[in-house]
Every structure is written in structure tokens, then in C-alpha cells.
Amino acid sequence: MNPTLAWGLVIGMAVTNLVIRLVPIAALSRLELPPVVHRWLSYVPVSVMAAIVATQVLRPGGHWMLQPDNPYLLASVPTAVVFRFTRSFLGATAAGILSFLALRYLLGVA
Amino acid sequence: MIPVSAAKACSILTRMPLPTAITSPAPTRRSLLLRGARLGLPIFLGYMPVGAAFGLAATAAGFTVAQATACSALVLAGAGQFIGLAALTASGNLAAALVATGVVNLRYLLFSATMAPHLKGVPRWQQVALAFTLTDETFAVNIADAREGRADRFSMMGVGAVAWIGWTLGTAIGATAGSALGDPSRWGVDFAMPAMFVALLVGQATGRREVIAGALAAATALALSTVMPGQWPVVVAAIAAATVMTAVPA
Numbered sequence: 001m002n003p004t005l006a007w008g009l010v011i012g013m014a015v016t017n018l019v020i021r022l023v024p025i026a027a028l029s030r031l032e033l034p035p036v037v038h039r040w041l042s043y044v045p046v047s048v049m050a051a052i053v054a055t056q057v058l059r060p061g062g063h064w065m066l067q068p069d070n071p072y073l074l075a076s077v078p079t080a081v082v083f084r085f086t087r088s089f090l091g092a093t094a095a096g097i098l099s100f101l102a103l104r105y106l107l108g109v110a
Numbered sequence: 111m112i113p114v115s116a117a118k119a120c121s122i123l124t125r126m127p128l129p130t131a132i133t134s135p136a137p138t139r140r141s142l143l144l145r146g147a148r149l150g151l152p153i154f155l156g157y158m159p160v161g162a163a164f165g166l167a168a169t170a171a172g173f174t175v176a177q178a179t180a181c182s183a184l185v186l187a188g189a190g191q192f193i194g195l196a197a198l199t200a201s202g203n204l205a206a207a208l209v210a211t212g213v214v215n216l217r218y219l220l221f222s223a224t225m226a227p228h229l230k231g232v233p234r235w236q237q238v239a240l241a242f243t244l245t246d247e248t249f250a251v252n253i254a255d256a257r258e259g260r261a262d263r264f265s266m267m268g269v270g271a272v273a274w275i276g277w278t279l280g281t282a283i284g285a286t287a288g289s290a291l292g293d294p295s296r297w298g299v300d301f302a303m304p305a306m307f308v309a310l311l312v313g314q315a316t317g318r319r320e321v322i323a324g325a326l327a328a329a330t331a332l333a334l335s336t337v338m339p340g341q342w343p344v345v346v347a348a349i350a351a352a353t354v355m356t357a358v359p360a
Binding site: 001003005006007008009010011012013014016017018020021022023024025026027028029030033036038039040041043044045046047048049050051052053054055056057058059060062071072075076079080082083084087089090092093095096097098100101104 | 148149151152155171172173174177180181184185186187190191194195198199202204207208211212215216218219220221222223224225226227229230231232234237238240241242244246249250251253254257297298299300301302303304305306307308309310311312313314315319320323324325326327328329330331332335343344347348351352353355356
């Protein structure tokens with residue numbers, strides 16, 4: 001590829017992404033936000049995580065996987081249990097990967 | 111662990127100097143960075159293979175190893191980089207590629223705004239560093255940690271640094287080794303990010319209203335994911351659920 005175009009994409013994407021990520025932090029961290037905005041923002045994290053989990057587990061790779069032998073869905077259970085009792089993200093992730101590998105092998109699915 | 115007073119008494123008796131670890135209980139910058147780095151390890155695991163896939167895609171599109179690696183090191187945007195690269199190779203038009211990556215990453219406006227109240231009084235250069243390393247995954251880890259009152263700008267930088275290393279290193283390996291790597295999915299890494307988000311969700315679902323918000327967002331995102339591309343269902347569902355929960359009194 002033409003080097004000007006390739007470097008243009010690299011620099012252009014770097015600037016675009018940094019501006020999008022920085023502007024709200026830079027602008028809003030100086031303001032005293034009204035309580036209703038704080039309340040609204042307090043529901044964003046759990047909503048984002050639930051939405052991400054639902055789509056990643058029930059639509060892995062962008063396709064519905066609603067059958068009961070869905071390894072993504074089944075491996076979520078030991079992951080959640082390990083996190084609930086250890087509060088360790090790394091431990092839960094490791095437990096999740098191991099159970100996912102075991103389930104995929106046992107169920108014989110991709 | 112010896113209580114401080116007991117240690118003091120011992121040191122008077124034996125005339126030995128006190129070990130500094132006992133007299134300075136406040137966490138140091140280094141210990142906070144390391145704590146963040148540990149929190150970020152699941153992200154590292156998830157980013158390496160996806161970064162390698164980007165390195166492979168970029169070199170296949172005609173990027174050099176240096177260009178592909180610099181792209182990940184300077185941009186740090188998973189889907190945004192793939193879309194930008196695809197748009198550039200399809201159209202040859204730089205402006206179109208930049209618009210594409212910008213649209214895909216508009217969701218960071220929401221994440222950045224949600225982080226803002228936790229970054230009050232943080233020096234501007236550190237805000238820039240934290241904004242630069244803001245991704246879906248670092249946002250989720252840091253906001254969960256912040257709401258437990260444990261996150262600090264240095265622990266957040268530790269999370270960001272480990273994520274950045276995983277993404278950049280993965281890209282460099284993918285761009286260099288290419289298809290010789292084989293399919294990383296045989297190691298189960300497909301489930302690294304879902305597993306981390308499951309754990310984060312369990313940590314966030316603290317009360318009845320949080321559970322209701324999560325259920326609303328999950329159902330909305332699934333319904334929208336059949337008609338909207340990429341992460342848009344997640345963003346729209348989160349905005350909708352937060353708005354409903356704010357409007358309905360406790």
C-alpha cells in the first residue's frame with residue numbers, strides 16, 4: 001500500500017479516537033453535574049456490561065446460539081460462581097476459559 | 111502481621127530500626143500501578159489474539175509490520191481499526207475510512223462521560239493518558255473498581271498499560287509471524303472477554319434496581335442486535351435502560 005495512505009490512516013485514526021475519548025472527560029470532569037445526571041450515569045456501567053454479556057453469550061460471532069448446548073452460555077455459570085466467591089477477575093477469566101474448553105470438547109461443538 | 115505498636119515495642123527492646131513496610135501503610139504509586147496491571151491481565155489475555163488478527167489483516171492489506179504495529183500502538187481501538195482498514199482498502203479514500211472509524215467509536219463518548227466524574231482534579235496529561243487507553247474493556251474494569259471506591263488514577267493507568275501492551279504486542283506478533291500462528295481459538299481465548307464481562311456484571315449487579323437495569327439493557331441489546339451493526343445495540347440499550355431507571359422513581 002502507498003505509504004502516505006497507510007500512515008495517513010494510522011495518524012488520522014489516532015487523532016480521531018483520542019478526540020472522541022478525551023472530550024467528554026476533559027469537559028465534564030470540571031463541571032459539577034446535577035444529581036439527575038449522576039443518577040443516570042450510575043446506571044450506565046451495569047447496563048453496558050449486561051448488554052455486552054447478553055450479545056457475546058447468546059449471539060457469539062453475530063449469530064443466535066439459543067440451543068442449550070451453547071458453550072458460551074454454559075461456561076458463564078462457573079465463571080460467575082468463581083467470581084462470586086473469589087472476587088478475582090483473573091481467576092474467573094481463567095475458570096471461564098478452562099470450562100469453555102472442556103465444554104466445547106465434551107459437547108463437540110465449535 | 112505484627113501490629114504497629116507491638117513492632118515499636120519490639121524495636122525499642124532490641125534497638126533495631128523499624129521495617130519501613132510497617133510504618134508506611136499508604137499505597138505507593140508503584141503498588142497502585144501494579145494493582146491495576148493485575149486487574150488488567152484478563153484484558154491482556156483477550157487482546158493478544160485479537161491484536162494478532164489485526165496484525166495479520168493489516169499486513170494482508172499491504173501494511174508493513176511497522177505500520178501495522180504503530181497503528182495498534184497509537185490508535186488502540188479494536189473494531190475501529192478493523193473498520194478503518196477495511197474502509198480504506200475498499201474505497202482507497204482516507205476521509206471515508208476516518209469517518210467509519212469515528213462512527214464505530216462514538217460509543218466512547220458515553221464511556222468517557224461516565225468516567226468523567228471519577229477523574230475530577232486529575233492533571234490534564236493524566237486525563238489524556240487515561241482517555242487514550244479507554245476501551246470497552248478498560249472502561250468496564252475501571253468503572254467497576256471506581257464504584258467500589260478502590261480505583262485510583264494510577265491503578266487505572268496500570269489497567270490501561272497492560273491492555274495497551276497486549277494489543278500492541280499481539281499486533282506485532284500477528285504482523286510478523288502471520289498465518290504461521292495458526293488459529294488461536296483452539297486455546298479457548300474466544301471466551302476470555304465474555305468471561306471477564308460476566309465477572310464484571312456479577313460485580314455490578316449489586317441491588318434490585320441494578321439487576322432490573324441490566325435485564326432491561328440485555329433484552330434491548332439482543333432485540334436490537336438483529337437490526338444494528340457492531341456495538342450500537344450495546345450503546346442504545348445502555349442509554350435506554352439508564353433513562354428508564356432514572357425516570358422511574360425508586
